[in-house]
Amino acid sequence: AQTVTQSQPEMSVQEAETVTLSCTYDTSESDYYLFWYKQPPSRQMILVIRQEAYKQQNATENRFSVNFQKAAKSFSLKISDSQLGDAAMYFCAYRSFNAGNNRKLIWGLGTSLAVNP
Amino acid sequence: EPEVTQTPSHQVTQMGQEVILRCVPISNHLYFYWYRQILGQKVEFLVSFYNNEISEKSEIFDDQFSVERPDGSNFTLKIRSTKLEDSAMYFCASSVTGVNTEAFFGQGTRLTVV
Structure with missing residues (x-):
């Protein structure tokens, strides 16, 4: 069975700076999707970014980018120029x-x- | 912009009572889901629904739970004989079709069983 681990319960960043959130996963599958969702105080789950495992290029959406390391089963999210x-x-x-x-x-x-x- | 709508936003119920959580998925979406998040725990998949039938359900989704799409627009989750441990946020989601389409989520219903 697949599992997803986020080892950082809390992070903080100064406005305008960059922060990286970590995620590791475990799977025996070779093809899959990985996602980062954001849940603001409004509680709605909002898709931030998506990565297809068969793509070597890291996904980017404006200030959000990922570092996808398939062999290491790592999928971190980088937020640049952080905003409130x-x-x-x-x-x-x-x-x-x-x-x-x-x-x-x-x-x-x-x-x-x-x-x- | 189309969105998934859930009602109510907060529901308080007595233990043993039945509750119905309601969701209106995005109109052209064909796949529907319920997830729940117990406070401090992971978001857990409950059930997926396609073509008017359950396509997958988790171990959590036992006989206490049922889903229905009664009128072509609403998608409901019924919880019978609620227990204290059913207290959680319940999220509805929908997606268009195809493997590579994202799921859109509602704002959730906070269920509190007392």
């Missing part, structure tokens, strides 16, 4: 590629990010 609105819980999640009709997400425990002005 980035303060939230961040969840790393895994989904199988060959899932048929089953597209469930497997989640890490989350990292609470505080952004200091």
Whole structure:
């Protein structure tokens, strides 16, 4: 069974600085997706970024980028030029590629990010 | 922008009572999910639903739980005979179709069983 581990329960960063959130996972599959979701105080889960395991290039979305190390099963999220609105819980999640009709997400425990002005 | 809507945002119920959590997925989405998050624990998959039937369910999703899409727009989670340990945030999500489409989440319903 697949597992996702986020070893940093809490992180903080100064506004405008860069922070990296860690995520490791365990799987025997070769094809899969990895996600970072953000959960602000509004509680809604918002997709931040997605990485397909078959792609060697790291995904980037504006100030958000990932460092995907497939051999090490590591998937870290880098937030550049942090803004106050980035303060939230961040969840790393895994989904199988060959899932048929089953597209469930497997989640890490989350990292609470505080952004200091 | 289309979004997944969940009601109520907070539900308090007596132990042993039945609750129905409601979700309105995005209209052109075909896959629907329920997840739950007990305070301080991981988000857990409960059930996925496609083509008017359950496509996968977790060990948590036992006979106490059921899902329904009663009218083509709502997607409900019924919890019968609630227990204290059912207290959690319950998230509904939907996705279009295909393996590489993301799931969109609602804001969640906080269920408190007293």
